[in-house]
Each structure stands twice: as structure tokens, then as C-alpha cells.
Amino acid sequence: MGELLTLQQPQATPSAHDELLFIVVHQAYELWFKLILHELSAGVEETISGAPARARHLLERVHAIERVLIEQVAVLESMSPQDFLEFRTSLAPASGFQSVQFREIEFVSGLKERGYLERLELDSEDRARLEQRLTGPTLWDGFCSLLGGRGLPMPDDDERTRRESLLRVARERQEFSDEFYLSEALLTHDELFAIWRQRHVLMVERQIGTKSGTGGTTGAAYLRSTLDKRFYPELWELRSYL
Numbered sequence: 237m238g239e240l241l242t243l244q245q246p247q248a249t250p251s252a253h254d255e256l257l258f259i260v261v262h263q264a265y266e267l268w269f270k271l272i273l274h275e276l277s278a279g280v281e282e283t284i285s286g287a288p289a290r291a292r293h294l295l296e297r298v299h300a301i302e303r304v305l306i307e308q309v310a311v312l313e314s315m316s317p318q319d320f321l322e323f324r325t326s327l328a329p330a331s332g333f334q335s336v337q338f339r340e341i342e343f344v345s346g347l348k349e350r351g352y353l354e355r356l357e358l359d360s361e362d363r364a365r366l367e368q369r370l371t372g373p374t375l376w377d378g379f380c381s382l383l384g385g386r387g388l389p390m391p392d393d394d395e396r397t398r399r400e401s402l403l404r405v406a407r408e409r410q411e412f413s414d415e416f417y418l419s420e421a422l423l424t425h426d427e428l429f430a431i432w433r434q435r436h437v438l439m440v441e442r443q444i445g446t447k448s449g450t451g452g453t454t455g456a457a458y459l460r461s462t463l464d465k466r467f468y469p470e471l472w473e474l475r476s477y478l
């Protein structure tokens with residue numbers, strides 16, 4: 237624990253009171269990301285081995301953490317933009333954009349974008365971790381294989397058949413109750429992540445308006461372009477067919 241507490245080293249000269257707040261909040265996020273990845277990785281294994289109730293149990297823990305992550309934005313938002321400016325320049329090129337664990341969560345959840353590997357400054361270890369997540373199974377893959385095992389085919393190349401299978405899960409919830417409640421848990425994970433994105437962009441606009449980001453993007457404009465990202469678009473679309 238002593239070692240952990242040596243890792244918060246403000247960089248700005250002259251020193252800025254709120255830099256410690258900024259560092260602690262970011263590090264707390266990374267610790268929670270670590271636990272989320274632990275749970276999601278186990279969730280993938282549980283779905284692949286055909287254990288939907290256990291996968292749902294793990295996802296419910298992820299939901300609880302995600303609610304903390306959304307609430308935690310308020311701690312950083314207690315900073316005034318003028319106070320942020322006292323140390324903002326010493327941050328570049330660091331940015332949440334460079335968070336490898338954040339991309340790992342996106343990838344393992346089902347949203348894989350190889351393009352980020354080129355856009356991030358990665359050492360060989362981080363690159364290997366992201367490559368592994370890109371090629372490895374996602375929660376959605378696990379869910380689909382679970383449905384296949386229950387006689388509900390989810391072929392990659394046949395959207396209509398997939399929708400029929402998903403509709404059966406939703407309409408025959410007594411028969412497929414574990415699968416149905418797991419699909420709802422996946423949707424909650426997706427929804428909470430989307431809420432975090434919205435909460436984050438509002439905080440960013442409050443802190444830096446339309447300035448570009450320290451990670452090299454257009455800032456809030458880039459972040460707004462990510463708000464419609466979804467891990468499980470087919471579970472959202474399904475609502476229109478019920």
C-alpha cells in the first residue's frame with residue numbers, strides 16, 4: 237500500500253493545488269478499469285463454457301462499478317476551469333484517450349476498432365495486450381455461442397436468423413430465462429458505458445469548451461462523435477421488433 241501511495245506525483249511548476257485531484261481521480265479510474273477487465277474476461281469464459289447465470293452475476297458487479305465511475309465524474313468536476321489551466325499544459329500528450337485499459341474494455345465487450353492501435357502511443361507490452369483483445373473472443377461472441385448451444389443459431393452472415401433467435405429469447409423468456417436475463421445484463425453494461433461517455437463529454441465541455449484535447453483530437457467534437465457507439469446494437473434494435 238505504501239508503494240501505491242508514492243505514485244501520485246504532480247508535475248506542474250509552479251505547483252497547482254488541483255493537480256493532485258486530477259491524478260488521484262485518473263488513477264482511481266484505472267484501478268476500477270482493471271477490475272472491470274477481470275470480471276469481463278471471466279464473463280467471456282463463463283458464456284463460452286455455457287454458464288449464463290454466472291456470467292450475469294459477474295456483469296452485475298461490472299454495473300455497480302460503472303455506476304461508481306459515472307458518479308466519480310462529479311469529484312473532478314468540482315475543479316474550476318481556471319484552476320485546471322494552471323497545470324493543463326504539463327499534461328500533454330497524456331490524455332484519457334491513451335488509456336489502454338479503456339480500449340481493452342471496449343474490445344472485450346464487442347466494440348473492436350483496430351484503428352486505435354495506430355492512434356495510440358503504445359509500448360510493446362500494451363500493444364500485445366490490445367492485439368490479444370482484438371483477436372480474442374468478446375462477450376458478444378460468448379453470448380452467441382451460448383445461444384447456439386440452446387438451439388438458437390447466431391450465424392455471422394445472416395442477420396435475419398440472428399434476429400429470429402434473439403426474438404425467441406425475448407418472447408419465450410420462461411424457456412430461455414437465463415439467456416434473457418443475461419441479454420438484459422449485457423444491455424445494461426452497454427447503457428451504463430454510453431451514460432459515462434455522455435457524462436464525460438459534458439465535463440469536458442465545462443472544463444475546456446471547444447479547445448482541442450491534450451491527446452491530439454478535436455476535443456469535445458471528437459467525443460461527441462463517439463456518443464452513439466454501442467456494444468450490442470442488435471439488442472437495441474430488437475426492441476423495435478417486439
Ligand code: HEM
Pocket residue numbers: 261262265266312320331332333334335338436439440443444448449450451452453454455456458459462
Ligand atoms: C478535466 C477533466 C478531463 C478533461 C478536460 C478531459 C478531456 C478529454 C478530451 C479532450 C478527450 C479527447 C481526446 C484528446 O485528449 O484529444 C478525452 C478522451 C478521453 N478521456 Fe478525458 N478528460 C478529462 C477527464 C477524464 C477522466 C477522469 C477520465 C477517466 C479515465 C477520462 C477518460 C477519457 C477517455 C477514456 C477518453 C477516450 C474516449 C474515447 O476515445 O472514446 N477523462 N478526454
